[in-house]
Amino acid sequence: MKQPFPFSAIVGQDEMKQAMILTAIDPSIGGVLVFGDRGTGKSTAVRALAALLPPIQAVEGCPINAATFADCPDWAGIETDKIVTRPTPVIDLPLGATEDRVVGALDIEKALTRGQKAFEAGLLARANRGYLYIDEVNLLEDHIVDLLLDVAQSGENVVEREGLSIRHPARFVLVGSGNPEEGELRPQLLDRFGLSLEVASPTDIDERIEVIKRRDAFERDYQGFMSHWRAEDAKIRDQIVSAQAKIAHIPTTEATLRDCAELCVALGSDGLRGELTLLRTARAWAAYHGAGEITRDHLRAVAPMALRHRLRRDPLDEAGSGARVGRVVAETFA
């Protein structure tokens, strides 16, 4: 199959690329939501994310990508304890996916042919330790959203149906994209995303020209284009891996915590999830830049994406919540 358009070849959209890199460095940030107009490269960026992610170690053939043999579920019937390296799973959750496909269901083939009651793992199992990508997330059926909310919260998928009683870990990072004109996202789901972005069409004329040029080159000279940009992608991946190594050594100072808290209070964001995400994101950003500590510049750079979707809606504010965050950051750090 044709590889998706390479990540590093995406023109502009720096905030979106920054967010993708950050979530790759520290998955505990909790995923990315990209909202924006049509034709701005949302889907392209998410589909390209897979190439940036460092590979994981997992037991061969394990449906939930378990790291050790002991973690493999009984129902999977794994007999080997061979560890293999495989790419971080990025699982596409299509809008039309049925509940069966998402959570897993009775394996009909085994049930009918051998009379066995076996479990067939769903998308949530396959996304364990990886990413779950939902394009047009705002159009997802409500009952699937409910399911996802529950699993994303508990990190465990519980299946009680058709005489099966199965539970397995399902820890994944949610990545979603959508067009706000087509519908809003339920606030409960919104809150599950660590970072949120608003993208718009580039307004710079040269940037727009470059987009078309690269897209055309991708269509026309696929091999040449990919061999050039794949190397660029590899560079970013190396940076991500080295940032992951550094992240544990970046201390959290009292001053940083105070800054985070002050920002969140000034913005009136609900709950404490905002502070936590802001802190983790700033730390990942510092690590990416090879800095030894988190500075206010790091906080400033990531505050809009970490906090934008946690504000109370103000219907009279036309500037958008990103600008509001920026304003408050400027005031707080003045």
Next chain:
Amino acid sequence: MAAPHPIWSRAELALTLLAINPEGLGGLWLRARSGPVRDRFLSSLDALPAPVRKLHPRITDDQLFGGVDIAATLSSGRVVQEQGLLSGSKTLILTMAERCEAGLSARLAQTLDCRKHCLIALDEGADPDETLPPALSDRMAFHIDLNDVALGQTGPIAFNLAKQIDNADIATPDEVFSHLTKTALSFGISSLRAVQHTLEAAKAHAALFQRKTLDIADLQAACELVLVPRAVQFPDADDAPAETPPNDRQSDDCPRGDSEQMDLPEEILLEAVQALLPPDLLAQIARQKAPRSSGNGSGDVSKGNRRGRPLPPQAGRLDGTTKIDLVSTLRAAAPWQPMRRMVSPRGQALHIRPADIRVKRFEEQSDRLLIFTVDASGSAAMSRLNEAKGAVELLLAEAYARRDHVALVAFRGTGADVLLQPTRSLVQTKRQLAQLPGGGGTPLAAGLQSAMGLAKTSKSRGMTPTIALLTDGRANIALDGSAARVPAGTDAEKMADTIAAQNIASVVIDVSKRPHRALESLAGHMRAPYMPLPRADARSLSTALSAALAD
């Protein structure tokens, strides 16, 4: 025979280009009523790559993507996967595309993004707002409207695809990229997919005429086909930088003098597109921006529906979204029992075949909610609060007849109160209304805010809210509670804009002694019909309101 209509010639060209590069161009959005003209156009779709499959807007995911064929699986004892329409087919034809809902459009958009299909959307929409979801139309290169073409102005579509050059061999001069991008921007087209499509179309055009390099004719044809139908503004040399401030480099980069060293003058493209723009472009845009209330004819999506009227059961399949109607399934199977028992090797008591399965159907219609937002300020009380109450009572009676829900919001003093959460109890509503005291300032914006909040929550519960605003329109309390006329007015206007942006239907009833110009403009902001009470007697009020509600 007269020369074909220019639109027909363009449609013909679009179809030819689509046949050359179906995946790259995404597809064609055909807006035409069914009739001989459309039939003539459709008869030439054979040129598109086979197999061609037809989709309808109510298609289920099983049909689209495939899945386990339960009936075949049960009978054969092994899993039989059913092929979806998407696998294997190259060309998809979406009939009644104007009824396509956001969910299906998103699925099809994802499919088109894989660049393995090409979609022909047949849109029979009668009104401008009855149309294909933009997420889908944006991914299709050609938008053709055949509604103005008469049969006599059409001609046979002849394809000459025998000799064409491979797409990859066509060279694209560097300045083409910038020309196309700028041309698209000057017509206010912000989606980059449009530019991409123009480029692909130009290449297909070059391939058709066996040119190895794109030339001006290719670009001109492509711009006419792709950009014209998407244009949202007239290019204006003086205004363009002002309207799109970040693009001021546009004028710096290409001053007139530079164009000599480019062999493809940009103006030609601009003129080509401009010549084809309809003169009433701006009016059309204004119309398109009007809310797509229930314009697609399918009404609001009904969730948590409590008013589903059962319809006769229908033969169908159990695909997870449908419920079996056991009684009628048995009834359908009953006549065949003796015969099936005879041929069946196993002596089972009841023989039910997949064809017998009947599924339940409900008529889906979401409950309506009327949110009365009543001005109880001093000024309104002075004038005609009682009459307003009378009007509300009249409407209540009508709401009762239709089993609508009602809610009551009153604003006076410094804020607004939701006096009654959505209910069907009219007695309660009347009582609350009768007790409603008057007096104090007019916090119009606060009233609208409460009403909108109520409308939004009820919408998420599956109701279709309508805000009926009864006021004398003299807003003098701003949202923050301060008594100042000017901010109060702007706050109210902003609130009205927000309501319009949320696509909440509304109606404004002026209860002041004399019709009020400011209130009429507020109604404009809300995109609501405006009715001055002095001119409206009870009967005409209720007719007008029913009309506003009916759409």
